[in-house]
Amino acid sequence: MTARGIDLTSKVFDFDLFVVGGGSGxxxxxxxxxxxxxxxxxxxxxxxxxxxxxxxxxxxKLMVLAADYSSTFDGARGFGWQCGAGAFNLQAFQHAxxxxxxxxxxxxxxxxxxxxxxxxxxxxxxxxxxxMRLATGTTLTxxxxxxxxxxxxxxxxxxxxxxxxxxxxxxxxxELPRRLLICGGGYIACEFAxxxxxxxxxxxxxxxxxxxxxxxxxxxRRHLSLAMAERGVNVQLNSNVRSISRQSGELCVVTETxxxxxxDEVLFATGRRPNTDSLNLKNATGVKLDRSGAVAVDSFxxxxxxxxxxxxxxxxxxxxxxxxxxxxxxxxxxxxxxKPTCMDHSNIPxxxxxxPEIGTVGLTEAQAADRSPVKVxxxxxxxxSNTLAGRDEQYLMKLVVDRxxxxxxxxxxxxxxxxxxxxxxxVAIKLGASKEDFDRTVAVHPTAAEELVxxxxxxxxx
Ligand code: NDP
Numbered sequence: 001m002t003a004r005g006i007d008l009t010s011k012v013f014d015f016d017l018f019v020v021g022g023g024s025g026x027x028x029x030x031x032x033x034x035x036x037x038x039x040x041x042x043x044x045x046x047x048x049x050x051x052x053x054x055x056x057x058x059x060x061k062l063m064v065l066a067a068d069y070s071s072t073f074d075g076a077r078g079f080g081w082q083c084g085a086g087a088f089n090l091q092a093f094q095h096a097x098x099x100x101x102x103x104x105x106x107x108x109x110x111x112x113x114x115x116x117x118x119x120x121x122x123x124x125x126x127x128x129x130x131x132m133r134l135a136t137g138t139t140l141t142x143x144x145x146x147x148x149x150x151x152x153x154x155x156x157x158x159x160x161x162x163x164x165x166x167x168x169x170x171x172x173x174x175e176l177p178r179r180l181l182i183c184g185g186g187y188i189a190c191e192f193a194x195x196x197x198x199x200x201x202x203x204x205x206x207x208x209x210x211x212x213x214x215x216x217x218x219x220x221r222r223h224l225s226l227a228m229a230e231r232g233v234n235v236q237l238n239s240n241v242r243s244i245s246r247q248s249g250e251l252c253v254v255t256e257t258x259x260x261x262x263x264d265e266v267l268f269a270t271g272r273r274p275n276t277d278s279l280n281l282k283n284a285t286g287v288k289l290d291r292s293g294a295v296a297v298d299s300f301x302x303x304x305x306x307x308x309x310x311x312x313x314x315x316x317x318x319x320x321x322x323x324x325x326x327x328x329x330x331x332x333x334x335x336x337x338x339k340p341t342c343m344d345h346s347n348i349p350x351x352x353x354x355x356p357e358i359g360t361v362g363l364t365e366a367q368a369a370d371r372s373p374v375k376v377x378x379x380x381x382x383x384x385s386n387t388l389a390g391r392d393e394q395y396l397m398k399l400v401v402d403r404x405x406x407x408x409x410x411x412x413x414x415x416x417x418x419x420x421x422x423x424x425x426x427v428a429i430k431l432g433a434s435k436e437d438f439d440r441t442v443a444v445h446p447t448a449a450e451e452l453v454x455x456x457x458x459x460x461x462x
Contacts, residue, residue: 003300003309003334011143015041017336018132018142020124020279023050025312025324026148027108031115032332040117041140043124043132045278048108051150051313052321054101059171060191062097064353067198071355075389088199090176097171125280129287129305133280144307144335147279147295148328151272151313160244163251164268167192177201177264181253183241184269185212187352190224192267193233194355203233204263206255208240213352217364217412219378223396224414227356230393241266274314284308292316299342301331309335318345349426351419356393359422362410362429365400369462373403376462377435377455383415383448397451399435403461406434411452421449 017033019026022044034040047054066088073085112119122135126145133139153166165173167188180196182189185207193205205212205228211221212228212235229235242256250262274294281287281295288296288304294316301309309331312324323345330341349361368374378398386393395415401408411425428437443450 003302013141013143015142019146021148022048024321025328029328030117034115043120045123067195078388078390126284129284147310149275154271154273163244164266179263181263182267188269190354349422357418359413359418361426368400368409375401375458376460401435
């Protein structure tokens, strides 16, 4: 199998590859193609690094780390330390974080230039299937064009939505809100609930569904929701924001059931939409979009127009940085290295940097049980670190195992370092490990992770 109609003619173009978007996917593709000796241009209208580096994963993780200090100080007393949380200075944090982000952006820039990529720091839109027009009016032709423009926060159209922040605004916030309402129950809403709770805000999480993190394993969702509430987040399920208004300097929120509350800030984390609006795609006649506005692509990331490919969040497949990077590598292998490669979107390990943290890979219990009979192994336990720290919070670890083949189909963890654990556990899943393989693996003691290889009796079979 190979990508359709790749243009191998001797027709002269300005570039072999022109990339629109300098985020994780676009940067990786342009560097790799350039290093293979192809002539590559890249247009970015904002900062290099994209959502992940500038207003997503990296600054978010720095905020998670900042927020974690409060519980570290708190727990330290149980270990004999005479200390407590001092005051958190958000402005000092933002300054330190911005310095780090500037440094990373600089590294991306120099790596691109060192690889020989020609950089255009301006907007680019389609003139036709092989031609881009830059904001300055210059037109450039390319044998192949890669759309890697990512996504942008989506805000529902409700009265007063102009008073709400998005995740983009959080990274510029200079004053910690005393009371924060977060609308949404996905990755971003739950992560920021943990961050602001850790930093000392009174957080209300307002989610329209019956349980947060739709699509995740049900035991994980319940465990997280209860643990967040235990840590002080006011989790309101089956509740949605109907309107926001500003009254005497406060934000007044009315829910669909008529509840009224006041907050200093309101954050909407109600999903993201692919960035296709500014591309003038109608000029590249025939590029199909799906119902969400994402560029529809095949397993080679090729759009309905043979010269145009797309990777990352703009395709709305699995919206994670490492996935965009892998899609970019597969694209370059296919188009420029004569190695047709499909990205494998199965069994992608992922973490949600909630407090407590989630790590998950493979099928949920419900997904697995839909396919074949399963055995479920699960344990909840209080880790050693929480004993002296005086906390009751428990870990949850769960293995979903195919009853017939004994293969482990899913691993789900809630607790400290779940993200680190799931990266390694993901290798076992990729290798098709069986429960017996887990049982044969000697535990590392004393750790939380050892529970993964000492689970004895199933709690359920289907
Ligand atoms: P998600 O799709 O994860 O969650 C969106 C949430 O908003 C859902 O709870 C959804 O409810 C709710 N929602 C959607 N529309 C409305 C509406 N009109 N009114 C009220 N609620 C609404 O999106 P996020 O914005 O949290 O994150 C975007 C993506 O970014 C994620 O899917 C993930 O791929 C990626 N990401 C990954 C991270 C990581 O790897 N740790 C961290 C952050 C983001 P419902 O469930 O009912 O549809």
